[in-house]
Structures are given as C-alpha cells and as structure tokens.
Amino acid sequence: MTLELAVRIAEIVLGVAIFQQSIEFVRGIQPEKTLGFIRALFAILLTAGIQPLLVETALVVTSIILIRRFRGPYNGGSDTMTMLVLGCLWLSHLAPSRYWQEIAVGYLAIQLILSYFQSGWVKVVNAQWRSGEALQQVFAVSAYPVSHQVRLLARRPALLLYMSWAVIIFELVFPLALLHQTLLIIALVVAGLFHLANAWLFGLNRFFWIWPAAYPIIIWFQSRLMVALQ
Amino acid sequence: MKLLRLILPVLFPSWRFFSSIGPSPRIEVGFASTAQLEPADWFPVFPLPEKISFTSGIVQLLHNPKWNDRLYINTCAEHLFESHSEFHEQQIAQRLLHLISAREIPVPINAQTLFFRVRALVAENGQLTEDITFISRAFSLPTSGDDK
Numbered sequence: 001m002t003l004e005l006a007v008r009i010a011e012i013v014l015g016v017a018i019f020q021q022s023i024e025f026v027r028g029i030q031p032e033k034t035l036g037f038i039r040a041l042f043a044i045l046l047t048a049g050i051q052p053l054l055v056e057t058a059l060v061v062t063s064i065i066l067i068r069r070f071r072g073p074y075n076g077g078s079d080t081m082t083m084l085v086l087g088c089l090w091l092s093h094l095a096p097s098r099y100w101q102e103i104a105v106g107y108l109a110i111q112l113i114l115s116y117f118q119s120g121w122v123k124v125v126n127a128q129w130r131s132g133e134a135l136q137q138v139f140a141v142s143a144y145p146v147s148h149q150v151r152l153l154a155r156r157p158a159l160l161l162y163m164s165w166a167v168i169i170f171e172l173v174f175p176l177a178l179l180h181q182t183l184l185i186i187a188l189v190v191a192g193l194f195h196l197a198n199a200w201l202f203g204l205n206r207f208f209w210i211w212p213a214a215y216p217i218i219i220w221f222q223s224r225l226m227v228a229l230q
Numbered sequence: 231m232k233l234l235r236l237i238l239p240v241l242f243p244s245w246r247f248f249s250s251i252g253p254s255p256r257i258e259v260g261f262a263s264t265a266q267l268e269p270a271d272w273f274p275v276f277p278l279p280e281k282i283s284f285t286s287g288i289v290q291l292l293h294n295p296k297w298n299d300r301l302y303i304n305t306c307a308e309h310l311f312e313s314h315s316e317f318h319e320q321q322i323a324q325r326l327l328h329l330i331s332a333r334e335i336p337v338p339i340n341a342q343t344l345f346f347r348v349r350a351l352v353a354e355n356g357q358l359t360e361d362i363t364f365i366s367r368a369f370s371l372p373t374s375g376d377d378k
Contacts, residue, residue: 024295122249149281
C-alpha cells in the first residue's frame with residue numbers, strides 16, 4: 001500500500017469516526033452541542049476528501065477547544081486516539097518532504113502498536129490480572145458493564161481467567177504481527193473483534209470506530225519497514 | 231502553559247487501559263425544597279437495563295450518547311475521589327440538570343434544589359464495600375423553559 005493511499009483510507013475512516021462522535025454531542029448541552037454540529041460537517045468533508053489540509057486544521061482547532069472545555073479528553077482513550085490520528089495525518093500534509101511525511105505517519109503506527117503492547121504489559125505485571133480477578137472486578141464493580149446480564153459474567157471465574165489471558169497474550173504479541181503482512185491483517189481483524197466485544201460488553205463504541213482509522217497506516221508502515229530492512 | 235499540560239498527554243499518551251481496578255463511582259440524586267435543607271432520600275441515576283437486545287446493541291454501536299455522557303460523569307466523579315474540584319462538581323450537576331430538563335430523571339413535587347452524592351464501591355477479597363465520598367452543594371432546579 002502506498003503512503004498516499006494509506007493516508008486517504010485513514011482519512012475516510014477518521015471522518016466516519018469523528019462524525020459518529022460529533023453526532024453524539026448534538027442532543028447534549030452547550031458548547032459541545034454547537035461544536036458537535038461543526039465537527040460533523042468537517043467530518044463529512046474529510047471523508048469526501050475535500051481540502052484535507054484545511055479541514056484537518058479546522059478539526060485540530062476544534063479538538064483543542066474540546067480538550068480545553070473538558071480539561072482533558074471527554075471519552076478517555078478514544079479521544080486521545082482521535083487526536084493522534086488527526087494530528088499525524090494533518091502533519092503528513094504539512095510535511096515539507098517525503099521523509100517528514102513518513103516520520104509523521106510512522107509515529108502514528110508506533111503509537112498504535114504501543115496502544116496494544118503497553119496495555120498488555122501493565123496487565124501481565126499485575127497479579128490480579130494474571131489470576132483473572134481484575135477482569136472479575138471489571139464485571140462485578142466497575143461502571144462499564146452495559147446490563148445486569150453482562151454483569152453476571154463476574155460469576156464465571158474460569159471463563160474470565162481465559163478471557164484475561166487471551167487479552168494479555170494478544171496485546172503482548174501484537175508487535176510480532178509486523179513480521180509478515182498476512183499476519184498483520186489477521187492481527188488487525190482480531191483487534192477489530194476485540195474492540196467490537198468492548199463496545200458490546202462495556203459500551204465503548206467510540207473505540208470501535210476510531211482504532212481502525214490507524215490500521216491502513218500500520219499496513220503501510222509494515223511494508224515500509226520490510227523495504228528498509230532488506 | 232495550562233493548555234499545553236492538557237495537550238501533551240494526548241500527543242504522548244500512556245496506554246494503560248484497566249491497569250488497576252480502583253473504586254467505582256455511583257451517582258445518586260436527592261431533592262429538597264430549599265438549599266438549606268438536606269435531601270431526605272437519595273435515588274440512583276443511570277440504572278442498568280436487565281439486558282440489551284441485539285437490535286439495541288447494533289444501534290448503540292453507532293450512537294450511544296447517554297452512555298458516553300455517563301462515562302464522562304463517572305470520570306468527573308473519580309476526580310472527586312481525589313479532592314474537591316469545583317469544575318468536576320459543576321460538570322456533573324450540569325448534566326444531571328440537563329437530564330431533569332429532558333424529564334429523564336423524575337423530580338418530586340415542590341422540589342426546588344438538586345443535590346448529588348458519589349458512592350465509591352470497592353471489591354476486596356470477594357467482599358463489596360461502599361463509602362459515600364462526596365455530597366454536592368445545592369443546585370437550583372430548572373424552571374419550565376430553561377436549558378433551551
């Protein structure tokens with residue numbers, strides 16, 4: 001995949017993700033209601049590929065306004081990833097040369113890898129995660145389960161132990177997927193299903209839309225890495 | 231400088247999802263006829279549904295503003311575990327008042343003020359313990375036509 005194609009596909013998915021986030025604001029309170037409308041319009045332009053540099057500049061400005069408004073990200077990691085994808089794509093348009101373009105999107109690819117690997121690392125060094133107890137507490141106590149039926153999974157310790165280790169192993173081995181493109185595609189499908197499960201069980205729907213925006217970039221990054229290593 | 235402190239963690243993030251499971255907040259609302267009186271009863275907000283149908287699950291994958299606002303309120307409540315913050319107290323109150331305006335939280339007759347409190351739930355050695363960590367000041371309830 002060429003860099004240009006990867007950036008374009010990433011912009012399409014990013015536009016969809018920002019539109020989805022923005023529409024969620026429009027029945028809320030001010031000023032995010034107005035900002036939601038404005039960002040939804042820019043998101044449509046971004047997906048359509050109209051003036052990407054100008055549109056992304058406007059989205060970067062409104063993202064900073066939102067961060068200031070909420071004194072940090074509104075929706076934690078999903079807003080962080082949105083800002084990272086947006087910022088890196090924006091910088092790739094501003095970059096004075098191919099070299100700096102690659103640095104900008106390469107940074108996004110590295111952050112995507114870290115988003116899985118670091119999450120796996122903090123879990124594997126935690127005894128509560130290794131025993132399945134942490135995930136049991138997520139289901140039993142945390143505010144995330146979307147229904148009582150989902151909360152009841154806390155009573156299935158054996159299943160939660162398998163689930164904990166499945167998540168830990170997947171997150172830790174994710175960087176190894178860079179060794180081969182087919183392996184990477186499989187890892188990204190599994191990652192997409194992982195975000196789908198998080199959306200289904202914990203209502204984290206924004207993560208499901210924004211993480212795939214970085215996937216075309218990592219596919220480009222993997223092929224660029226192979227070329228560099230040859 | 232303050233803005234930079236907010237933006238830097240976004241540009242150089244730490245991806246530590248669920249690294250540890252801390253106390254979990256639950257929000258309850260109470261009402262009184264004046265700001266000087268304390269609420270006699272507290273009511274939980276955001277009760278969980280028994281289950282979510284497949285169709286609702288699909289819709290919520292696309293559009294789930296109430297749930298995401300609830301998660302934001304929980305984040306604000308977690309800040310209140312650490313220390314009092316006028317900003318986070320105000321953020322929770324604004325959203326609760328909006329829900330009252332939208333008639334999503336029922337209000338008793340003659341109630342003039344809203345209070346909210348935060349309960350912290352902790353699971354330790356298989357036991358669930360809870361503690362009230364914060365009680366808000368009084369907020370005037372919206373009159374008809376507010377919050378437009």
